[in-house]
Amino acid sequence: MQYLLMIYQNEVEYAKNDAATAQKLMAEYQTFTQGIIQSGNFKAGDRLRPTTTATTVRVRDGKVLTTDGPFAETREQLGGYYLIEAKDLDAAIEIAARIPSARIGSIEVRPIWVYDK
Amino acid sequence: MTPSEIETIFRDEAGRALATLIRLVGDFDLAEDALQDAFAVALERWAAGAVPDNPRAWLVNVAKHKAIDRIRRQAVFRGKQQALVHELELNAQTVDEPALTLDDDVLRLIFTCCHPAFAAEVQVALTLRTVCGLSTAQVARAFLVGEEAMGQRLGRAKQKIRLAGIPYEVPEQDALAARLDGVLAVIYLVFTEGYVATEGADLMRPDLATEAIRLGRLLDRLMPDRAGIKGLVALMLLHDARRAGRETTAGDIVLLEEQDRSRWDRAQIEEGLGLVEDALRMPGRPQAYVVQAAIAALHARAPSFEQTDWPQIAGLYEVLLRINPSPVIELNHAAALSMVDGPARALDLVDAITARGGLRGYELLPAVRADLLRRLGRKDEARKAYRAATDATQLEPLRRLYARRMREMD
Numbered sequence: 001m002q003y004l005l006m007i008y009q010n011e012v013e014y015a016k017n018d019a020a021t022a023q024k025l026m027a028e029y030q031t032f033t034q035g036i037i038q039s040g041n042f043k044a045g046d047r048l049r050p051t052t053t054a055t056t057v058r059v060r061d062g063k064v065l066t067t068d069g070p071f072a073e074t075r076e077q078l079g080g081y082y083l084i085e086a087k088d089l090d091a092a093i094e095i096a097a098r099i100p101s102a103r104i105g106s107i108e109v110r111p112i113w114v115y116d117k
Numbered sequence: 118m119t120p121s122e123i124e125t126i127f128r129d130e131a132g133r134a135l136a137t138l139i140r141l142v143g144d145f146d147l148a149e150d151a152l153q154d155a156f157a158v159a160l161e162r163w164a165a166g167a168v169p170d171n172p173r174a175w176l177v178n179v180a181k182h183k184a185i186d187r188i189r190r191q192a193v194f195r196g197k198q199q200a201l202v203h204e205l206e207l208n209a210q211t212v213d214e215p216a217l218t219l220d221d222d223v224l225r226l227i228f229t230c231c232h233p234a235f236a237a238e239v240q241v242a243l244t245l246r247t248v249c250g251l252s253t254a255q256v257a258r259a260f261l262v263g264e265e266a267m268g269q270r271l272g273r274a275k276q277k278i279r280l281a282g283i284p285y286e287v288p289e290q291d292a293l294a295a296r297l298d299g300v301l302a303v304i305y306l307v308f309t310e311g312y313v314a315t316e317g318a319d320l321m322r323p324d325l326a327t328e329a330i331r332l333g334r335l336l337d338r339l340m341p342d343r344a345g346i347k348g349l350v351a352l353m354l355l356h357d358a359r360r361a362g363r364e365t366t367a368g369d370i371v372l373l374e375e376q377d378r379s380r381w382d383r384a385q386i387e388e389g390l391g392l393v394e395d396a397l398r399m400p401g402r403p404q405a406y407v408v409q410a411a412i413a414a415l416h417a418r419a420p421s422f423e424q425t426d427w428p429q430i431a432g433l434y435e436v437l438l439r440i441n442p443s444p445v446i447e448l449n450h451a452a453a454l455s456m457v458d459g460p461a462r463a464l465d466l467v468d469a470i471t472a473r474g475g476l477r478g479y480e481l482l483p484a485v486r487a488d489l490l491r492r493l494g495r496k497d498e499a500r501k502a503y504r505a506a507t508d509a510t511q512l513e514p515l516r517r518l519y520a521r522r523m524r525e526m527d
Binding site for chain 2: 089
C-alpha cells in the first residue's frame, strides 16, 4: 500500500534553530531518506518552502479568488512529505516514527487512494 | 432442531467463525454478510435435521462459498478480486480446521480491533461488536449513544481497517508488549461493563463478563509467559465468582459486607487464586492487574467481611498507587484505609482528592463520601452526598441502594 507521511511542525519555532542544529537535522534527514530508498519503501518526498510563500486558490461563481497564506491557520504547519510504499499501517507507522521531525512535531500517516489504470 | 437451538449454536460459534472468515476474505463487512448468509442456510438445513458434527467448520465453509458468490455478484470485477476468489476456492474444500487456528484467528481479530490507530472507545466498541458478537444496538447501549451514531462509528472503523491497511495479525515480539497493554485494557473494560453496567435496570451483564473471561483465558493459553494476562484473568474470575451473592432475586444490590459467602463460586475462586500465585511467582516488575488480583484474592479468602485482612489490602493499594497512580485507586485506597484507621482519616483523603479537582464527575466519589459520613454519624451531610450519588448514576439498582441507605439513617 502507499502512504503519504505529512510532516508537521511549528515553523516559527523551527526558524529559531541555530545553524548547527539545522545542519544536524538535515544530516539526519539524509540518513533517513537513504535508509528508506535502500529498503525500497521510498517513492517520493520533499521539503516544502515555509507557509509564508503559500497562496491558496478558490474558484467561487467562476471567479478565481486567491489568498495569501495556507488554507488553515494552525499551530503546526505542513513542512514536507514522503510518499512511501509499505506492507501495512504498522510498517508505515514504524517508518513515520523514524522521521527526524517526529521528535519535534508530528507526522500524519494517510493511505493513498491509488486509482486503477 | 428448533430455530432457537440453532440460534444458540450460532451465537456460540459466530465470533470464532467470523474471525476465521475475516482472515480468509480480508474484509470485515464481507465476512459479516457472508456469515449471515450461512446462518440463513443453517436455519433451513439444520431445522430439517441435517446438523453437522462441527457446526463452526460448517459455518466457515458455507460462508466462504457465500463470500465467493457475493464477490462474483459485484458489478465491477477487478483483477484483485479474481485472485481472491481463486485463492478462496483453492482452500474451500477443507472442512475441518484445527481448533487452535480458529483461536489464533480470534487473537488476530482482537489485536486488529485494539489497534492503537483507533481511539480507546472505538477499540472497545469494535471488540464488542466483532469479537464478542454484540449487536450494534447493544454496543450503542453500552456507550450510551444512539444506534445510528454507533453504526456510523463502527462503519468508519471497519473502513479504516481496510483502507489504511491496519494489519490483521498478532504483532511481532518487539511490538507485542506495548500492544498487549491495550488489548488487556479493552478486555477489562468489557468485563467491567459486565460487572457493573453503566446504566439501566440490571446491575450486571453476565454475558459480557463471561465473554471477557473467555478472551482472557484464550490470551493466557496462547501467551502463557505473561504475568499481566494471568493477573487480569485472575482478577476477572475472582470478581465474577461473587456474582450470585451480589444481588437479591429482586435485582437489588447486596454489598460485600452483607453477602452470603457460601453463594460465591468456589471453583472459580480456586482457579483465580491459582492464577494469582502463578503470576506472583513470575519474574519482572509487579503488574497492576496482578496486584489488583491479589487484593481480590484477599477478599475471596476472608471468611467474613470483618475478618478481611484490611491492613494488607491497604498496603497493596499503596503498591498499586506506585505502579499506576490514579485518583480512582486513591479512592479505593481511602475506602480500604477506613477499615484500618477509621472513616475520619479516609474522609480527609477523599476530600483531598476532591480539593485537587480529581475525579470530577466520577459517579462513585459521592457514594464513597456518603458512606464515610454515614459511618461518622454526620447524617445531614451523608444524606446530601447520597443525593449527589443518586443524581450521578444512571443505574437503577444503585439508586435503590442509596435510597435504602438514606432510609436506614432515619
